[in-house]
Amino acid sequence: MTVSNEPVPTSTKPVSGLREFWFYFSVNRGAVIGLTVFTILVLLAIFAPLVAPHSPDIQYRDALLRPPMWDANGDPRFILGTDPVGRDILSRLIHGARYSLFIGFFVVVGALFVGVILGVLAGYFRGWVDVVIMRIMDIILAFPSLLLALVLVAILGPGLFNAMIAIAIVLQPHFARLVRAAVMAEKNREYVTAAKLSGAGHFRLMLVTILPNCLGPLIVQATLSFSNAILDAAALGFLGMGAQPPTPEWGTMLASAREFIIKAPWVVTFPGLAILVTVLAINLIGDGLRDALDPKLKRS
Amino acid sequence: MQKGASIRSAGAGLRLLRQSGGHRASPQQENRRATQAARTAPGDPGATHIMLNFILRKLALLIPTIIGISICAFAFVRVLPGDPILAMAGQHGVTPERYEILREQFGYNLPIWQQYFNYLGAVLQGDFGVSLATKRPVINEFMALFPATMELAFVALFFAVAVGIPAGIFAAIKRGTWFDQLTMGVALTGYSMPIFWWGLLLIIFFSGYLGWTPVSGRIALTFFLKPITGFMLIDTLLYGNWPAFVSALRHLILPAIVLGTIPLAVIARQTRSAMLEVLGEDYVRTARAKGLSPRRVVNVHALRNALIPVVTTIGLQVGLLMGGAILTETIFTWPGIGKWMIDSIFKRDYVVVQSGLLIIAMIVMAVNLIVDLLYALINPRIRVQ
Numbered sequence: 115m116t117v118s119n120e121p122v123p124t125s126t127k128p129v130s131g132l133r134e135f136w137f138y139f140s141v142n143r144g145a146v147i148g149l150t151v152f153t154i155l156v157l158l159a160i161f162a163p164l165v166a167p168h169s170p171d172i173q174y175r176d177a178l179l180r181p182p183m184w185d186a187n188g189d190p191r192f193i194l195g196t197d198p199v200g201r202d203i204l205s206r207l208i209h210g211a212r213y214s215l216f217i218g219f220f221v222v223v224g225a226l227f228v229g230v231i232l233g234v235l236a237g238y239f240r241g242w243v244d245v246v247i248m249r250i251m252d253i254i255l256a257f258p259s260l261l262l263a264l265v266l267v268a269i270l271g272p273g274l275f276n277a278m279i280a281i282a283i284v285l286q287p288h289f290a291r292l293v294r295a296a297v298m299a300e301k302n303r304e305y306v307t308a309a310k311l312s313g314a315g316h317f318r319l320m321l322v323t324i325l326p327n328c329l330g331p332l333i334v335q336a337t338l339s340f341s342n343a344i345l346d347a348a349a350l351g352f353l354g355m356g357a358q359p360p361t362p363e364w365g366t367m368l369a370s371a372r373e374f375i376i377k378a379p380w381v382v383t384f385p386g387l388a389i390l391v392t393v394l395a396i397n398l399i400g401d402g403l404r405d406a407l408d409p410k411l412k413r414s
Numbered sequence: 415m416q417k418g419a420s421i422r423s424a425g426a427g428l429r430l431l432r433q434s435g436g437h438r439a440s441p442q443q444e445n446r447r448a449t450q451a452a453r454t455a456p457g458d459p460g461a462t463h464i465m466l467n468f469i470l471r472k473l474a475l476l477i478p479t480i481i482g483i484s485i486c487a488f489a490f491v492r493v494l495p496g497d498p499i500l501a502m503a504g505q506h507g508v509t510p511e512r513y514e515i516l517r518e519q520f521g522y523n524l525p526i527w528q529q530y531f532n533y534l535g536a537v538l539q540g541d542f543g544v545s546l547a548t549k550r551p552v553i554n555e556f557m558a559l560f561p562a563t564m565e566l567a568f569v570a571l572f573f574a575v576a577v578g579i580p581a582g583i584f585a586a587i588k589r590g591t592w593f594d595q596l597t598m599g600v601a602l603t604g605y606s607m608p609i610f611w612w613g614l615l616l617i618i619f620f621s622g623y624l625g626w627t628p629v630s631g632r633i634a635l636t637f638f639l640k641p642i643t644g645f646m647l648i649d650t651l652l653y654g655n656w657p658a659f660v661s662a663l664r665h666l667i668l669p670a671i672v673l674g675t676i677p678l679a680v681i682a683r684q685t686r687s688a689m690l691e692v693l694g695e696d697y698v699r700t701a702r703a704k705g706l707s708p709r710r711v712v713n714v715h716a717l718r719n720a721l722i723p724v725v726t727t728i729g730l731q732v733g734l735l736m737g738g739a740i741l742t743e744t745i746f747t748w749p750g751i752g753k754w755m756i757d758s759i760f761k762r763d764y765v766v767v768q769s770g771l772l773i774i775a776m777i778v779m780a781v782n783l784i785v786d787l788l789y790a791l792i793n794p795r796i797r798v799q
Contacts, residue, residue, distance in 0.1 A: 144599075253482040256775040256782075260737035261755060265490050265767065268759050345608055349741055352610045353756060368611060375614055376622040383618075386611025393606040401602070 138406035145402020151395035159211040166205035167193070170362045174200040179378045195380045197371065203381065206362035207388050213363040214344045214392055217278055221343035222336050224282035229289025230332070234320050236290065237297030248294070251287035259284040263346060267355045274357040277350045284346070285339045292335050296328030330407035337400035341393040348389050364389050468790055472783060483775045484537070488530050491768040533768075542769035547761050552769045555754065561644025562632060563750035566742070567735045569647075569666055570674035575728060578678045579721075582685025586720075587712060589690060597682065604679030609738055613672040613745040620668060627664050630747035634661040669746045673738050677731040684727045688720040695719075722793050729785030733778040 139145055158165055168174075180189045180196040188195065194204040236247040254262065266280035267273075300306060301324065309323045350356035351365025359370055364385040371381035499508065499516045508516070517523045521532055536543070542552040585597040620627045628634065632646050637658040642649050647666070650659035692698060693716055701715040702708075739752035747753070751774065758766035 144602075249478050249482060252479045253486055255733075256479060256483055256779050257486075257771065258733050258737035258740075258774065258778065260740055261771070261774065264740070264756065264759055265771065268767075269490060269494050341606065345606075348608055349610060352608075352741070353744065354760075365608075365610075368614070372614070375618050379618045379622070382611070382614050386608055386615065389608045389611065390603070390606060393608070394603055397602055397606050 135406050139402050142402040142405055144398045145405075148395040148398025148402065151391065152399060155211050155392055155395065156215060158208055159215050162209045162212055166202075166208040167191075168202035168205040170201065170206045170209040171360060172201065174202070176200070179374065179381070181378070182380050194384050195378075197367070197381050198374060198378075203384055206367060207364070207384060210362045210364045210367065210385070210388065211392070213274070213357060213361065214347070214389070217274070217281075217347045218340040218344045218396070221278050221282045221285065221347070222340050224278070225286040225339060225343075226289055226332070226336055228282070229286040230293050230325070232286075233290040233293025234297055234325060237294035238301065238316070238320050238324070240298075244294070247290065251290050254284065254287045260346060260349060263350060264353065264355055267350060272355045272358060274347075274361065274363065277347055277356040278343075281343050281346045281350075285342060288335060288339065289332070292331055293325075293328055296331060297324055300324045300327050334400060334404045334407060337396060337403055341396040341400070344389065344393055344396070465790070469787060472786055476779065476783065479779065480776070483779075484534055484772055485530070487768050487771040487775070488533055490771065491764045492526065494762065494764060494767070537769070537772065542773070543765040545758075545763055545766050547758070547763045547766070552766055555766070556751070556770065556773060558644075559749060559751050559754050561641070562646075562748060563736075563739050563743070563752060565645045565647065566666065566669055566673060566748060566750060567732070567739060569670040570672075570735065570738075571677060571728070571731065573670055573674040574677035574681055574731070578681030579685050579724065582682040582724075583689055583712070583717070583720075585682070585686045586689030586693065594686075598686065601679040601682040604675045605683070607675055607679075609672050609675060610741045610745055612675060613668070613742060616668050616672060617745070627668050628661075632662060632665050632749060633658060634665075637661060669742050669748055672745070673735060673742045676734065676738065677728075680731065681724065681727060685720065685724050688723045689716060692716045692720040722789070725792065726785055726789050729781060729788070732781040736774055736778060 174192075174196060177189055177192060177196050178200045179198055180192050180200075181187050182195045183190050183193050185195075192202050192204070194202075194207070197203055197206070232247050232251070236244040263277070263280040263284050266283060267276050270276035270279065297320075306319065306323055309319060314323060347356055348363070348365030348368070351363045352369045354369055357363035357366045359366055367385040368382060371378075371385070375382050499513060499520070499522065514523075521529055524532070533543075540553065542556070544551055545555060548555065581597050581601070585594040588594050617629055621629045633639075633650075637650075637655070639649055639653055639655065639658060642652055646662040647659065650656075650662050698711060698716050701711045706715075736752070739750060740756055741752070742748065743750045743752035744756060751770070755767070755770050755774075757763075758770065
């Protein structure tokens with residue numbers, strides 16, 4: 115790596131980078147495990163109706179609150195047991211994966227979209243645009259995120275879609291701040307000046323010249339937000355403000371199982387375990403991405 | 415240990431060589447500047463002036479944010495579905511004439527901006543309104559419940575710091591060993607934890623299966639203690655009531671663990687990475703080269719510098735703790751601010767939600783400001799810029 119011409123390594127990285135990236139990513143055993151688990155979860159979610167042994171909504175009235183099959187009272191039909199109205203927990207969990215991944219994906223896309231636009235505008239134009247945007251971000255960040263999301267959902271009305279909007283609003287300032295800082299750092303680099311001199315307009319400079327060079331931290335933040343969105347959505351569901359029963363969303367399942375925690379612990383254990391495994395897998399990927407995309411750590 | 419250190423320092427030397435033609439101020443230069451600033455800091459009028467300027471600048475930046483927060487809290491409640499007067503009247507309903515009188519009495523007939531300024535004026539005089547549900551002043555309710563949340567948050571943060579920092583330090587020192595991998599695995603699991611589920615699991619195990627801890631509340635109902643400080647642990651000790659203290663502690667322990675889990679994970683991870691960064695620095699290499707014992711190198715030279723970013727991390731957990739308190743207090747029926755807020759949201763107690771949001775946001779901001787100042791105090795480099 116040459117020291118004399120600084121922008122070269124950063125600007126060529128995305129081109130030759132995929133192989134190099136995979137090399138660094140695959141060194142991290144945890145990240146590979148996370149990616150494997152995540153891939154399995156995505157496949158389960160996509161093929162849920164084919165994989166799940168039962169429909170998530172059928173109530174087997176002859177088998178209420180059955181323990182898992184390995185328990186003495188278990189029923190081999192229901193691998194992880196049944197809930198208080200006789201629905202198969204495993205099937206509900208598999209269908210629940212659809213909701214959690216869907217929530218995570220769309221919340222991140224929404225937060226990323228708005229956050230990147232605001233961040234680029236603030237960092238590129240500075241001045242009053244910057245002041246107004248960043249003060250608004252400060253205000254959003256001054257409220258504890260879950261509390262703000264709760265109030266927003268109370269305003270919009272409880273439900274999965276509104277919960278997603280609320281979570282996206284709460285997560286978006288992190289993207290805006292990150293992008294703003296990155297744009298400010300890149301803005302005065304030589305390659306940007308060169309592009310400007312060759313006649314690139316504001317729009318091109320912002321989105322085509324500068325933005326791709328801020329991608330590394332953005333990808334890491336997106337992964338973190340993905341897991342945060344899943345956790346927050348589950349928390350809102352648990353508090354009765356997210357997806358509404360009988361949706362097999364994991365947090366909502368936990369909420370309706372609360373009263374049975376002593377009598378039937380499995381009703382509580384498995385949905386939470388599903389949330390934990392999913393979030394952990396995504397965070398493992400996030401750690402791997404951070405290590406692979408952060409050139410400072412790479413050298414050491 | 416010794417061998418690993420020498421290899422690492424050789425690497426650092428190489429890096430230094432590569433950078434020698436570089437453009438950026440070398441770490442030594444930065445450090446020298448920092449020590450100079452630190453040396454001039456105490457008692458020097460120039461340094462005090464700089465610090466004062468720093469504080470004033472921070473405070474000035476806060477004013478628009480505070481105004482924005484008050485507008486948000488006010489606006490949220492205006493757009494909440496439902497009518498506050500109908501909510502106040504409850505199931506009995508209210509006659510149209512009475513409705514108009516009440517509307518006038520509470521100022522809901524005024525233009526919206528005037529309502530806002532009336533609200534702001536009242537708040538500045540310490541009047542946060544009266545709860546629609548209990549008819550008690552919001553600030554009184556808040557003050558009555560706040561110590562419960564504070565106590566919970568303090569113990570949770572203490573738990574997180576007391577376990578997280580040593581875990582992070584040892585993981586960094588033993589980098590790459592099974593201890594490091596185990597600690598970081600556990601930390602990432604903690605970081606990924608849905609704490610409402612974690613709380614339920616602990617209840618199943620410790621309360622249901624073992625029967626060790628109570629499931630809800632702050633203290634057994636058999637104890638009647640008039641609050642002095644509002645902190646149950648302190649109050650019971652002040653009364654000298656030992657069984658009550660034990661009861662309070664047993665009530666507190668599970669919620670504190672649940673609330674402290676994510677901060678613990680964050681602190682452990684942050685401590686480890688800060689420690690690793692510092693251990694690669696030149697002054698640590700110098701200290702090692704001088705032949706200082708590994709213990710002294712870590713305790714005196716590395717730890718102090720590594721803890722600077724960790725202090726910030728700890729401070730930033732306070733906002734997170736307020737969010738976590740909502741879930742924790744709901745699970746353990748802990749009579750604090752989090753449960754109060756969520757109950758008020760469900761009851762559509764507009765006044766409480768509005769003022770509660772405002773107060774909580776102010777507290778979070780005040781804590782962040784203190785963290786900023788503390789950071790400037792322990793890290794002189796910030797002040798100079």
